[in-house]
Amino acid sequence: MIAREAATIPHKWLAKLFTEYGTEAADELKATVATGRIARAAAACRQIALTVPHPDDLTTDALYAALGAGGLQRVSPMITYMAEVGAVRLDRARIMNQIEEDRVMQVLVAYGEGPHRSLLNRYRNDFADRVRMSVTERTAITAAVDLLAELGDAPLAKLSQLHLKRTLHKGPEHRDALQEFLCFIAAQGGPILALPMPSRAELAANKKWQRDATTWRKRLEYPASSREARALIAVLIARLYALPLSRVLTLRREDVVFTPAGVTLWPKADALILEEPLADAFDKGMRQHCYWSLPMGQYLLGDEGGMLIISEAMVAKHLTDAAKYRRMFSKPGFRRGRP
Known part of the structure; x- marks a missing residue:
């Protein structure tokens, strides 16, 4: 063959x-x-x-x-x-930057050559000069496009609190990114708008995320399998630091180092420092399943000994399967112990 x-x-x-x-x-x-x-x-x-x-x-x-x-x-x-x-x-860092650049361009292409395209281009250039992580740039551009889509072809001076409210209703996760765009609009001589108080739906979503995070951290203490441990670590990093899950899943052994500040991801690019208690949970999870012993170049959260990247769908499956396992052993008739 x-x-x-x-x-x-x-x-x-x-x-x-x-x-x-x-x-x-x-x-x-x-x-x-x-x-x-x-x-x-x-x-x-x-x-x-x-x-x-x-x-x-x-x-x-x-x-x-x-x-x-x-x-x-x-x-x-x-x-x-x-x-x-x-x-x-x-150059793996360059590849990641190229991927993010392409995704930003996809957002802009999807928006098209509307009346506010020049504003978006100026915002992108301004944001790129100030922010180091291109993933943050993509989130910011996406939020800006969503807000301008609500405005339509109307001039920027017509942008109102109603447009902002509608945008937040559709994407409450973009609240912080919208704040950046509102500051930029005001600096450009546009209307001065303020983010409204979070709605009940936003507060409920935030509470759910906090409950989920607490549950995931507890599950990480005694994971049902190495796959569940890696899936839990991946989703926690992605959610806590607003990163695409797909990017976290491509972490290689050399992308994680220990510094005086703690556990650092992508030290040659973003230098993202994990905060406690996630840093400790991350370290323990990797040590428990011997993933620190992987050779350089292997995927730290991957399958087949780090040879293959697991997909986002597989992460969801690992978490679901582990939850079923836990429910089974919590039923009467089973002796519950450490998995």
């Missing part, structure tokens, strides 16, 4: 790289897993060959341009292998 797939890759240097990777994967993995991984890698190499004719042209930007975010994720073991053997100098 490896030889057959390699024959379909037009550049010899790339076919050789694929063959070496495929041979290693076939030796280390079960046949059913290796077959799918090799097929995905071959398809990716054919795609890369379309825009990367020479090995010196194989860069982080070239890989992203050829495969995109989804494609890179599907063949992440091969990309890691390419970096390990020196075929490419992979």
